[in-house]
Amino acid sequence: MGEPFQTGLAKITNTFAPMIESQLMNNGVNMDQYSKQCVINAISAINTVLDGKGITWSDEQLDRNNITEILLRVASLKLNASASPKEVFFQLRNVKIKVGDKDIWKKQIEMGIEGDGNDAILANFGRNVSKVYPYWLVREHDQFVYPKFRGVEYEPPEWSPTGQGEVIRIVYPILHTDKTLHYYISERADVVKNLIAHMNNNMMNETFGVCQDRFKATTDQKKQIAVKKSEVLKRAKELGLGALDEPDLQQYISPAWSEYQSRESMLIRKMRNNIVKKIPKDFGSAFVEMLHDDVIDPDYAEVRREINENANTELIDIPDSTATQPLKEETYTSTSESKSPPGDEDISGDDPQIESNDEVLF
Amino acid sequence: MIDIQCLGSSSAGNAYRISDGLTALLLEAGFPYKSIQRALNFGMSDIAGCLITHEHLDHSKAAPDIMRAGINIYTSAGTAAARGLSGHRLKVIKALEQFTIGTWTILPFDIQHDVEEPLGFLLANTAGDKLVFLTDTYYCRHRFSGLTHIMVECNYSRDIVNERVAAGHLHPAQKKRLMRSHFSLENVKEMLKANDTRNVEEIWLLHLSDGNSDAERFKQEIQETTGALVRVADR
Numbered sequence: 098m099g100e101p102f103q104t105g106l107a108k109i110t111n112t113f114a115p116m117i118e119s120q121l122m123n124n125g126v127n128m129d130q131y132s133k134q135c136v137i138n139a140i141s142a143i144n145t146v147l148d149g150k151g152i153t154w155s156d157e158q159l160d161r162n163n164i165t166e167i168l169l170r171v172a173s174l175k176l177n178a179s180a181s182p183k184e185v186f187f188q189l190r191n192v193k194i195k196v197g198d199k200d201i202w203k204k205q206i207e208m209g210i211e212g213d214g215n216d217a218i219l220a221n222f223g224r225n226v227s228k229v230y231p232y233w234l235v236r237e238h239d240q241f242v243y244p245k246f247r248g249v250e251y252e253p254p255e256w257s258p259t260g261q262g263e264v265i266r267i268v269y270p271i272l273h274t275d276k277t278l279h280y281y282i283s284e285r286a287d288v289v290k291n292l293i294a295h296m297n298n299n300m301m302n303e304t305f306g307v308c309q310d311r312f313k314a315t316t317d318q319k320k321q322i323a324v325k326k327s328e329v330l331k332r333a334k335e336l337g338l339g340a341l342d343e344p345d346l347q348q349y350i351s352p353a354w355s356e357y358q359s360r361e362s363m364l365i366r367k368m369r370n371n372i373v374k375k376i377p378k379d380f381g382s383a384f385v386e387m388l389h390d391d392v393i394d395p396d397y398a399e400v401r402r403e404i405n406e407n408a409n410t411e412l413i414d415i416p417d418s419t420a421t422q423p424l425k426e427e428t429y430t431s432t433s434e435s436k437s438p439p440g441d442e443d444i445s446g447d448d449p450q451i452e453s454n455d456e457v458l459f
Numbered sequence: 460m461i462d463i464q465c466l467g468s469s470s471a472g473n474a475y476r477i478s479d480g481l482t483a484l485l486l487e488a489g490f491p492y493k494s495i496q497r498a499l500n501f502g503m504s505d506i507a508g509c510l511i512t513h514e515h516l517d518h519s520k521a522a523p524d525i526m527r528a529g530i531n532i533y534t535s536a537g538t539a540a541a542r543g544l545s546g547h548r549l550k551v552i553k554a555l556e557q558f559t560i561g562t563w564t565i566l567p568f569d570i571q572h573d574v575e576e577p578l579g580f581l582l583a584n585t586a587g588d589k590l591v592f593l594t595d596t597y598y599c600r601h602r603f604s605g606l607t608h609i610m611v612e613c614n615y616s617r618d619i620v621n622e623r624v625a626a627g628h629l630h631p632a633q634k635k636r637l638m639r640s641h642f643s644l645e646n647v648k649e650m651l652k653a654n655d656t657r658n659v660e661e662i663w664l665l666h667l668s669d670g671n672s673d674a675e676r677f678k679q680e681i682q683e684t685t686g687a688l689v690r691v692a693d694r
Contacts, residue, residue: 290626290627291627293627294624294625294626294627294631297627297630298630298631298632301630301631301632394621396634396635396638397617397638400597400638400639403598404597404598404646404649407598407600408598408599408600408646408649408650408653409598409599409600409601409602409649409650409653409654410600410602411600411601411602412601412602412603412604413555413566413568413581413601413602413603414566414581414603414604414605415557415564415566415581415583415589
């Protein structure tokens, strides 16, 4: 009797799912039924993305190792691509990969966590979190009374929704494992901090016409650019979220923030993230924590990979200090002028705006 | 017994004097020459040589003046070229080729920083002390045996950096560069765990970032990790 018919997608699922389960088991993580469902849903969602671009799973250009990593993250963090609203999304990107000395282009699936995905992570891994209740979208015409402490006694907030006006704050009622109910509040006005960080990031290559290229800027030009940037950011701080409507500032703000139709959902997402991301998580497994970090911070993940592969691998020692000869007398003549302009010094992790006098080199 | 004196340890400048009682060395020269003179109480004459890890001015600012003062500078060809150093006082050294200065045997080794040819140094003296000097690198490929003294950069902690980025106080691009050029508390701990630290008498934490570090916390965590005496170099 022949094997039962399988769709292409089922074959793919049967290939990846056992591999993911075995890798998680090897890292001390048990894959429950829901994790398995998350993997299947992710494969289906990735399949839709690939289909849309006319790429098959066996395409040589597709980086399949990356897909395995993504499925591991989905399984360990229990993110459901079929949930509504979505917890996780996938998109296809072209990335340059070094093979030997050559750069080659590969197609890679990229994963991103949606706002509801962060809620799911909080519900599953939040430290001392027993239950995350549906969050409150408090609008400007609603009646809202803030919670109050009287010593250790706690009076919960009061909310009478009207459904009118813009969302001005978000409240997450969260039940902790000690049975206490906490109300975490995020205000619309505080999103201006996220906006400033966003504008700062968008202005990374901005030279304000002072010079052509920020990498070729002289120290003086760099100072001029820094002054202009701080002027822009100061103005944005003064205007608060009103900066989103300011034509002069809009050039430094992405459309997802400034366009009317997407603005509200962006502000709500930021308000939610300002609560959810700050509540500590306990992943119970260093492996799962690492996978979480990989998703939240891909730059860090790349550095981690490099360090894991190379750090502390090669033992070196001074074999016999008495047998070593002094350095033979040879002089070296430099053939080039100094290639280290003062403005291109080491950042050392400090804010250059803070350390800007002549003696201080950042 | 090694005596370690910190003249300054931050992005504003780095310099350290080490001595085994017989030979004194200067590690880094990241301040104006006059400042180094003053910090050493004008005792430059007993400095047998100056080792420089890389070309950034907070590590090499006084190099030309030190050479003019008659003290040999030991650094890589890449660093010498980038700083435009030349002359008979310049001694070009290479990774994994050891040499001696007085009672010290020194093994330079490669480190990971965004400059031309940066080096770290393993130093052993005739009394049996062994010191590793490791700064401005985001990890170290090498492990060492029988260390008695460790001088290692501990620039930032990831959680502090993340908080500052989220608050808009640190640019994400700076964070990215930081991760690929400086040693984090987390990576220093891993490096120390990977090495045999049973004989270590002293660990010096160097080059703490002004904004992204917490000296007390770093000291405590490294002490918990190694059980050794930990000192934080004055900025």
